[in-house]
Amino acid sequence: MDDLLAILRAAGEPTRLRILSILSAGEMTVSEMTQALLQSQPRISRHLKLLAEAGIVRRFPEGSWVFYRLNEDNENFALVAELINLLPENDHTLLRDRERLSRVRAERSLRAQEYFAINASKWDDLGARHIPEDLVEAEMSAILSHAQCDLLVDLGTGTGRMLDLFGGHAAQAIGFDTSSDMLAIARARLDSPAHAHCQVRQGDCAAIPLEDAVAGVVIIHQVLHFLDDPARAVNEAGRVLAPSGRILIADFLPHEVEVLRDEHAHRRLGFSDDMVVDWMTQAGMVDVKPTHLHGKRDDDLVVGLWTGVKAEA
Ligand SMILES: C[S@@+](CC[C@H](N)C(=O)[O-])C[C@H]1O[C@@H](n2cnc3c(N)ncnc32)[C@H](O)[C@@H]1O
Structure with missing residues (x-):
């Protein structure tokens, strides 16, 4: 009482x-x-x-x-x-x-x-403060190596890099982003017969314009730290994932680089494993596993990869 x-x-x-x-x-x-x-x-x-x-x-x-x-x-x-x-x-x-x-x-x-x-046109060239992106992508590739599905969804697709790399895992791949300037770059990148099954659309990851349980893979690569409510995006990802579908989230571990807020529109200074694992579990994922990727320099930001599987209904 x-x-x-x-x-x-x-x-x-x-x-x-x-x-x-x-x-x-x-x-x-x-x-x-x-x-x-x-x-x-x-x-x-x-x-x-x-x-x-x-x-x-x-x-x-x-x-x-x-x-x-x-x-x-x-x-x-x-x-x-x-x-x-x-x-x-x-x-x-x-x-x-x-x-x-x-x-x-x-x-x-x-x-x-x-x-x-x-920054849309120079996005892919912006200097990184973490382990080289190709090493992050290699790790993501290993995690997704066996994932084949009907629909892959990339939230906050930006210039469409994730669709370019991982779109081949699906019969159809859709990237959503709120920025029309980023989407224009993504469209140009994906304008080839090899990417005919990939498309990008304007959409907010807080309210993904898709039905429930339609996606076999959802990727959220370096997006959560920009969002008002990252937990909501993870929850939405869980909603659109089909049972046994796989989610892969990439973002930073907690850091103190305030300049990313002041000059690069970051809202959050990274996320702890506890936080992301909790959001994923709440969103219905099981078998949730974190991986940490450290750069060579002491002050490099640590990249976290969090993967999980949507529980059977
Ligand atoms: C750092 S970029 C990452 C792009 C991409 N995932 C990649 O790996 O290259 C972050 C992207 O998230 C998008 N974004 C920010 N808030 C968003 C939201 N609420 N819904 C969808 N996209 C969003 C931005 O427009 C930007 O294109």
């Missing part, structure tokens, strides 16, 4: 209910919350501290940013979910919070789009 009372006490305050309402849209930084709720950072941080102490939210410090998300692992999370569910949909304050949050996110997304538009 004490745990339930702790939740009710912590949630029973207007600003904290507003925080729960916007966090139900996915993970968020303190700065985004201050802009959505129009309250000072110290005030929001104080409320978040109380919510964290009651086990309602979890905090993930990452470099100079801290991300917060609802703590779905709390054994009394059903109470939190019910409170959020009971919030009136037409409440003026909550509606305004969500509108401001959408504006903040749209501005951020626009900045990322501009970054990809500016």
Whole structure:
């Protein structure tokens, strides 16, 4: 009973209910919350501290940013979910919070789009801070060596490199990306009879425009660190994967290179195995395995490959 009372006490305050309402849209930084709720950072941080102490939210410090998300692992999370569910949909304050949050996110997304538009034509030549890409690709190739399927899906396809390399594993391969400039490069790359079975389409990996359980392979290569809600993309990948289908995610392990945020539109400074494995498991994958690829220099970023199989229905 004490745990339930702790939740009710912590949630029973207007600003904290507003925080729960916007966090139900996915993970968020303190700065985004201050802009959505129009309250000072110290005030929001104080409320978040109380919510964290009651086990309602979890905090993930990452470099100079801290991300917060609802703590779905709390054994009394059903109470939190019910409170959020009971919030009136037409409440003026909550509606305004969500509108401001959408504006903040749209501005951020626009900045990322501009970054990809500016860099699209030179993308494949941008200097890497990690183990050479051909070694990462060789490892991915080994992981996918036995995967043959009807449909391969590449999320955040960019210039279409993954379709070029791995499209041969499928009768049909589709890459989705939000940037039309990146897609233009991908189309040019794939414009050959050898790639006739490959296509690219504009689409957001937070809402993949595909039916459930249609893909035999899903690849997410160096995309998650750009996303507002990487867990949601992994969940969507799980939704479109057919039973026994394989997922392969490539991204960075946790690092402290803040300049990637400031100058290269990264939102997240890498991901731990625990985090990615948890998202994959929640999305219905089994046999989840991480691999770490270290570069030669001490300060090279470590690349993580996470692979798993969609559980049988
Ligand atoms: C670093 S590039 C990686 C491209 C590609 N996967 C590769 O390996 O060459 C990241 C790509 O993710 C795309 N992207 C960012 N946010 C996205 C989203 N929400 N949905 C789909 N694509 C997204 C960007 O437009 C960009 O093309």
